[in-house]
Amino acid sequence: MDFANFASQLNAGTILPEGIVIITLVGVLIVDLILGRTSSRWIGYLGVAGLLASIVALYFQWDSTNHIFLGGAFNSDDLSIVFRGIVALSAAVTILMSIRYIEQSGTALAEFIAILLTATLGGMFLSGANELVMIFISLETLSISSYLLTGYTKRDSRSNEAALKYLLIGASSTAVFLYGVSLLYGLSGGQTELSAIADGILRAGVGQSLGVLIALVFVIAGVGFKISAAPFHQWTPDVYEGAPTPVIAFLSVGSKAAGFGLAIRLLTTAFPLVVDEWKFVFTALAVLSMILGNVVALTQTSMKRMLAYSSIAQAGFVMIGLIAGTEAGYASMVFYLLVYLFMNLCGFTCVILFSLRTGTDQIAEYSGLYQKDPLLTLGLSIALLSLGGIPPLAGFFGKIYLFWAGWQAGLYGLVLLGLVTSVVSIYYYIRVIRMMVVKEPQEMSDVVKNYPTISWDLPGFRPLQVGLIVTLIATSIAGILSNPLFTLANNSVTHTAILQPATVVTNQVSEITTEPSQKL
Numbered sequence: 001m002d003f004a005n006f007a008s009q010l011n012a013g014t015i016l017p018e019g020i021v022i023i024t025l026v027g028v029l030i031v032d033l034i035l036g037r038t039s040s041r042w043i044g045y046l047g048v049a050g051l052l053a054s055i056v057a058l059y060f061q062w063d064s065t066n067h068i069f070l071g072g073a074f075n076s077d078d079l080s081i082v083f084r085g086i087v088a089l090s091a092a093v094t095i096l097m098s099i100r101y102i103e104q105s106g107t108a109l110a111e112f113i114a115i116l117l118t119a120t121l122g123g124m125f126l127s128g129a130n131e132l133v134m135i136f137i138s139l140e141t142l143s144i145s146s147y148l149l150t151g152y153t154k155r156d157s158r159s160n161e162a163a164l165k166y167l168l169i170g171a172s173s174t175a176v177f178l179y180g181v182s183l184l185y186g187l188s189g190g191q192t193e194l195s196a197i198a199d200g201i202l203r204a205g206v207g208q209s210l211g212v213l214i215a216l217v218f219v220i221a222g223v224g225f226k227i228s229a230a231p232f233h234q235w236t237p238d239v240y241e242g243a244p245t246p247v248i249a250f251l252s253v254g255s256k257a258a259g260f261g262l263a264i265r266l267l268t269t270a271f272p273l274v275v276d277e278w279k280f281v282f283t284a285l286a287v288l289s290m291i292l293g294n295v296v297a298l299t300q301t302s303m304k305r306m307l308a309y310s311s312i313a314q315a316g317f318v319m320i321g322l323i324a325g326t327e328a329g330y331a332s333m334v335f336y337l338l339v340y341l342f343m344n345l346c347g348f349t350c351v352i353l354f355s356l357r358t359g360t361d362q363i364a365e366y367s368g369l370y371q372k373d374p375l376l377t378l379g380l381s382i383a384l385l386s387l388g389g390i391p392p393l394a395g396f397f398g399k400i401y402l403f404w405a406g407w408q409a410g411l412y413g414l415v416l417l418g419l420v421t422s423v424v425s426i427y428y429y430i431r432v433i434r435m436m437v438v439k440e441p442q443e444m445s446d447v448v449k450n451y452p453t454i455s456w457d458l459p460g461f462r463p464l465q466v467g468l469i470v471t472l473i474a475t476s477i478a479g480i481l482s483n484p485l486f487t488l489a490n491n492s493v494t495h496t497a498i499l500q501p502a503t504v505v506t507n508q509v510s511e512i513t514t515e516p517s518q519k520l
Helices: 003-010 012-060 078-105 109-128 132-150 157-187 194-203 210-226 235-242 245-270 272-297 303-324 327-358 374-388 394-408 412-436 459-478 482-494 500-514
Strands: none
Touching (some): 012 109, 078 109, 078 245, 078 459, 109 245, 132 245, 157 210, 157 235, 194 245, 194 272, 210 245, 235 245, 245 272, 245 303, 272 303, 303 327, 327 482, 374 394, 374 459
16 A cells, blocks of 8 residues: 555544543553652643643644544544543543542552543544444443443452442443444445445445344444443442442543444434434433433432432433434533533532541531531532532533423423423432531531541642632533533534435435436
């Protein structure tokens, strides 16, 4: 092969942000090898700096031109840039959360950050993958790293149990997903690129055959596992409860964003002839997720399990934009995931701070916290109110955009269900806030009565303080800045030829219909 032609197809500059993450990963391991554990906090800062540099590189790739890698295996369009930015930013905040947490657990920080950066790399590639092999490799990179992170605190039996359950269920999900994409490969005549798969299925005359529908169901099952959609949510409560808290913070935002990025690209590009069918399946998933997530969250006594079921419900809300299938729907998904990044990580930062000081995550133990730690109470309250959709916080505008996009698309029943379940969610969020701000000293929990006073000036708590303040400010002002943020989300969709494959296939249907002799 001519080298110049190969270089032009490779287009390595497209994956510069991912290259920076790889360099950061190697740098973290080298610094740890040379300096040892005495450099642990500096390793954390190095990881954050590398991820921020990756986000800057993504910013400079932002325009209306699609950049492809390896001849189309990876697409660095504006939609993938936003999703990759969400994954990278969630990993950066997660590292800030992790420094003190991992030190206190007695495990090595450098290895933790290296595995987290590997998961970030998988999530970023998954967000722009445009070919089956690239999708599968990216998905497995993200998944295997997530299993390792879940069981990272080896001395904690709950972490080991959570990792084992996650691995077993995840392996089953991967097998189902792989079988689905293998069916696509066969039905399309050996195509692996998503647009070529749609074209191959069409020309083979099997666009709405049983085989395609089976492949669709299997692929959706794999995506549903990654986004924690019911009934593929079985792993979520146990993993959230047993895994290290910084890990579940990343899984709830970074991994979920990558999953939704994959869903948009895969469904709109490879399955344009069965749009009604995949919208029907996702409607069922959205209904189950919103009802199950919000109703079961009412009965939880653990803060981490409550946030787990809240995450399932939030996935149901986001799916409204996907089912709408319009530019407004996709833009509302992107906007909601942007603000969800800040409000969810703000909540988890507060949970980590409380558990580091008390060793518990039981909701009842938060009683009276306001009198001992007003800043932590404020941060957790703002995060929970935003997740509940209380104006004028970011979550309110996120749900408004999602529900409005769904209403415009005629999803009246789904939007009304979303409104009802949102009201239900406010109850269990407010319950935690009410418990924290009780005024009578006798109503304090024993844990809060003995709440240790730890100076914010201690080095291990500074990254947590930075993470809390940044996410708290972002959650508070994102509602005010909702218009420019939504403009960013909308541009990421309008600058991406996300609906073009459907148009191309429709044109090809007309051609093949008028020329029956050309059908395979």
